[in-house]
Amino acid sequence: MLSKYDRWWRDAVIYQVYVRSFLDSTGDGVGDLAGVRAGLPYLKKLGVDGVWLSPFYPSPQHDHGYDVADYCEVDPVFGDLAEFDLLVRAARRLGIKVLLDVVPNHCSSEHPWFREALDAEPGSPARARFHFADGRGPDGAEPPNNWHAMFGGPAWTRVADGQWYLHMFTPEQPDWNWRNSEIPAEFDRILRFWLDRGVDGFRIDVAAGLFKHPELPDSDDPGADARTRDSVNPLAWNQPEVHEVWRHWRSVCEEYTARDGRERLLVGEVSVPTAREHAQYVRPDELHQAFFFDLLGAAWDADAFRKVVSEAMQDIAGTGSTVTWVLNNHDQVRTVTRYGEPAPGGSGLGAARARAAALLMLALPGAAYIYQGEELGLPEVVDLPDDVLTDPIFRRTGDRARIRDGCRVPLPWSGQASPFGFTSGAESAKPWLPQPEYFAEYAFDRALVDTRSFWHLYRDGLQLRSALPQLGEGTLRWLDTPPGVLAFVRGDDLVCAVNFGTTPVPAPVSGTPLLSSGPCPAGVLPGSTAAWWTDDSPTP
Ligand code: GLC
Numbered sequence: 116m117l118s119k120y121d122r123w124w125r126d127a128v129i130y131q132v133y134v135r136s137f138l139d140s141t142g143d144g145v146g147d148l149a150g151v152r153a154g155l156p157y158l159k160k161l162g163v164d165g166v167w168l169s170p171f172y173p174s175p176q177h178d179h180g181y182d183v184a185d186y187c188e189v190d191p192v193f194g195d196l197a198e199f200d201l202l203v204r205a206a207r208r209l210g211i212k213v214l215l216d217v218v219p220n221h222c223s224s225e226h227p228w229f230r231e232a233l234d235a236e237p238g239s240p241a242r243a244r245f246h247f248a249d250g251r252g253p254d255g256a257e258p259p260n261n262w263h264a265m266f267g268g269p270a271w272t273r274v275a276d277g278q279w280y281l282h283m284f285t286p287e288q289p290d291w292n293w294r295n296s297e298i299p300a301e302f303d304r305i306l307r308f309w310l311d312r313g314v315d316g317f318r319i320d321v322a323a324g325l326f327k328h329p330e331l332p333d334s335d336d337p338g339a340d341a342r343t344r345d346s347v348n349p350l351a352w353n354q355p356e357v358h359e360v361w362r363h364w365r366s367v368c369e370e371y372t373a374r375d376g377r378e379r380l381l382v383g384e385v386s387v388p389t390a391r392e393h394a395q396y397v398r399p400d401e402l403h404q405a406f407f408f409d410l411l412g413a414a415w416d417a418d419a420f421r422k423v424v425s426e427a428m429q430d431i432a433g434t435g436s437t438v439t440w441v442l443n444n445h446d447q448v449r450t451v452t453r454y455g456e457p458a459p460g461g462s463g464l465g466a467a468r469a470r471a472a473a474l475l476m477l478a479l480p481g482a483a484y485i486y487q488g489e490e491l492g493l494p495e496v497v498d499l500p501d502d503v504l505t506d507p508i509f510r511r512t513g514d515r516a517r518i519r520d521g522c523r524v525p526l527p528w529s530g531q532a533s534p535f536g537f538t539s540g541a542e543s544a545k546p547w548l549p550q551p552e553y554f555a556e557y558a559f560d561r562a563l564v565d566t567r568s569f570w571h572l573y574r575d576g577l578q579l580r581s582a583l584p585q586l587g588e589g590t591l592r593w594l595d596t597p598p599g600v601l602a603f604v605r606g607d608d609l610v611c612a613v614n615f616g617t618t619p620v621p622a623p624v625s626g627t628p629l630l631s632s633g634p635c636p637a638g639v640l641p642g643s644t645a646a647w648w649t650d651d652s653p654t655p
Pocket of ligand 1: 178181182218284320321384445446
């Protein structure tokens, strides 16, 4: 399908811009679209194919823009539509694709349709756009079912006239009722609004959501979503009807592609229990891609990594799509910390592993997503004081261990002290989350001149990826390796090997070294290191 187009997305490397933390052009401490535009040359230098912009729509920001009050506008804190147009134009000139984040499962409680629903009668058409229901028990004082919200607490909130509405995240994020025909029609309009403004596609939030079981029955394990923070309630997610929506959205994209030959991309945030279910979302007439989070979820262990890579290749490759690899995003603890660096100044193990994981990801067949700051090797900021935390997970559960603010701290660009060039405002301008002093070590200006930096590793990896035909889309063949080591061949002769252990092993090939994540003496693969070679004597 679509083979006459360039299929750029199949092995694209996309950079996730968390707009409020990227670059602030106005001095209010919050990143904005003009900041993104100013940063585009930096992303060009890094070598990415496109950017995905986190939500910048008008929003009361109860979940940092994933509570959308107006889907076809820009929140003044981030700029305006004219600035958005400039950004798209600048990106096009640089050959950088622009993906927007669309949030179809829920909106903001400030959305005009939800406000209208609150003012309307039970049973009215305005309420039918959401899931309003009577409660149970005496006076309907118990919620209509026992589901819990993802971020803690019941999934239902009661309104003044006694009815309840459903929200799978926070009460400020009422879920749309996709069985009401006005909702698909409205999203059709929203997609076209942005496609007409020139975007190259969409990252779809909670793409296994949208539909709930039509009877909204009780769940056998109502707390499972909040406990696992995975969408596992089988009655609230992954309903068969959602696939119809993705088929329609694909057809809208193809309508635009047929007009101008530019392929548009739909990439879904699909959290479903198995790789096989995941594969259903990327059938040839549905989403082009869906993030494959199992790599992100895998512990630093050769067997765990091999299992997720093999499953992905087996289940997803069969659909005709390509696997979409992710190691970091705005919801997860950054790799440097996740793989073992509890605080900066530690042994360096987490950083070494994160570098190795990056080379592994960039060598895998398919597309890859890089989350801003990953290319600087930023660790998670684990010691933010309670009074600056904004993540609704903290507000609703008090659970410090799972907050997402630590990976959202504004980027350090230059200099020795906060705001590290993040905000162009006065000296007194404060980034919306405080940057730790140690961010000085990670600042972009330093990374640029230090050839051993994360930034150089990512840049070199991306350059090789676009230069070498073995990388990107294609097949993967595992090589026999000792325990704790993974090695695979791409194309005929490109070998990527990773030593997950801490002691050196003999290099699995004798070949020409191309790139390594750390010092790599000839014939040796040190611990916590990945390397790429071209194999001069391929194993038969
Ligand atoms: C997605 C987003 C996350 C947001 C949630 C609710 O998982 O990545 O940041 O909180 O959806 O919209």
